[in-house]
Amino acid sequence: MTGALRPRAFVVIRHGQTDANRDGLIAGRTEAMLTEAGRAAAARLALRRWPARIALFASPQARALDTADLAFPGRARRVLPDLRERDWGRLEGRPLAEITPREATPPEGEPWADMVGRIARALRLAQDAAGPALPVLVAHSGVIRAVRALTAGDHTGPSAPNTTPLLFAPGPRGWSETTLTERNAPWTA
Helix, strand or coil, rough: HHHHCCCCCCEEEEEEEEEEHHHHHHCCCCCCECCHHHHHHHHHHHHCCCCCCCEEECCHHHHHHHHHHHCCCCCEEEHHHHCCCCCCCCHCCCHHHHCCCCCCCCCCCCCCCHHHHHHHHHHHHHHHHCCEEEEEEEEEEEEHHHHHHHHHCCCCCCCCCCCCEEEEEEEEEEEEECCCCCCCCCCHH
């Protein structure tokens, strides 16, 4: 699957904490809203140093759009419909303990392979549309799982933390994933 992406670095950020995250509920296509803690964490991203040239992309869902606007105030963003979260079908709104294995198709939901395919399309579009700027995508936990599958990472582990930038970069031995902090971001060195 790694051939589906352009060999160029990009950053993915999971939206801020939502009411569904806080309450332990499955919210794929459900419009979960940012909590106060989620809004504050997203706003703290605006205090970080970012490259002068970034191309900002976001899922069309409110939690991702709100996070992008708080994290990158005044920056233009492009909405990519294919960055939306997975449709969990009849599992939407149910407790996380009821979630099916990622590779299984939830009842009346989106097949995993379909989701990975649309995330690959969105990533290629973002990589191409960014020009010389660093593509930064604000999306969802499921999107990050799909990115990990596309970059030969582990998509079965715990969810990516909210409002934590993850740098995906190609290298001689394949793709790497780095959790970015203020100290290790390559553009702050």
